[in-house]
Amino acid sequence: MDTLVKPPMPVPDALTEFFWEGVRAHKLMILRCRNCGHFIHYPRPVCERCLSEDLAPEEVSGRATLYSYTITMKPWHPFWVDKVPYVLATVELPEQEGLKMLTNLVECPHDAVEVGMPLEVTFREVGEGLTLPFFKPAGAV
């Protein structure tokens, strides 16, 4: 493995820095409206439901269900050359209907992946200085 190949690094901004700070501390943080309680992901500067701009990150349970996925067979970036196939996944968080995030599904045989399966967050160091929130089957050791 070419350890010089770096993953694409997120470039946090004032709106998203909380998410990456949370991930580094192994906490999954989602932006939430302090006026009406609505969760907002991807982060936006306003609540789509009540238009409040009084928003704050909140740690969520880390549970999820698999909404959809694709097993990517080709490395479209040098970092994935020794990592294909990998399971790119959209997961839905139980905190709010329709609240989804993009992630990877790990610790699951590819022929056992099933839409609707219960998942839980797991934090992985994928490269120097980069921790990502992945998901694994709920209850997996």
Next chain:
Amino acid sequence: MAETPRVAAVGVGYSTTGRKTGLTSRKLAIQACGAAMADAGVDGTDVDGIAVLWNPAGPAPPGLDEVKALDLAQMMGYVPVNWHVDGVGPAYIGPALQAIAAIRAGFCHTCVTVRVINQRLSGTELKAGADATPSTGDEQFRRPFGQLLPLQAIAAMPMQRHMAVYGTTEEQFAQHAVTQRYHASLNDDAIFRDPLSVDDFLAMPYLSTPLRILDCDLPVDSGSAVIYTTEERARDLAQKPVFVESAAFSGTGYMAFEIEDMVKNAPFHTGRHLWERTDLTPADVDCAQLYDGFSIITFQWLEGLGFCGPGESGPFVEAGNTRLGGSLPLNTDGGACNVGRRHGTNFCIESVRQIRGQCGPRQVPDANVAVWANAVGPFGGAVLMVGE
């Protein structure tokens, strides 16, 4: 106040189209405009509006020329124009709806619409430069996870979701590709014309499950143009007018394919408005030309426009409805999978040619009502077109 004019498509045309043509962006635009003007029988002084979509799907390579509306209008002899629009997407539906709206509003009477695609701007051509794309904005929640090409979020995950929720099968996507290839075999302008079987399709490797290369449109260099004008002016031109009966658009977000509702999105919302604006119904449609940037998109439009119920597109295709001679001949030019990527324009042009009766061996008998649709997910639209 003048009455709102009825809008007609009166001229259609393509540039030289193909893999790596070596033509500049402007050449592709000029050729397409010239072909559409010749088709309509208009010269530059007849045109007073222009709507252009040219945009790179990522960083443009150094030296690639741009297509800009006023630059093109000047080169083609349209100036002074009374209306111009640059870069309204997400694909050809953008300039088409801008032109229709501007003519209805009276800002201009005759509007040329153009979509130019440069193959080297397509996602697959950019893979070598993947490192160059910064993970800023929403991309910071995509690229670090390996969401690198549109096909993963726009197509593969929605396909998987559709299969899980409705029981749609890979064989049904294969059947769709086989039907489109059959139609392409009847089109001299198609690039892929060799027969294709379901087994051929299923033997192809996955790019990203459950998606294969033949679920994707074919990147090419292409310029495509359509000219719209008022009914009154259309009557004096070279071709039988094809009228805009109804048009609709829906937008729910921007490029958030991966976190939105993957089965009920823009096609679903567009469909409701398209049929509210006409007395016609899906049963009146003689042929449908539904965007196939990826095969799942065509399936979503079949459901969204009400040609079958939610989740029924797979069985609908499998039963042969979409083949020439079936209840709803679909993508009769062969679709962008076979004629090459024109980002939706080919579906407008094929609708016009079917209603004119100019489609030769792939002509739908007595076609007088056609619907075309373009784009998907968080943004898309459709236009219903009729003859006399």
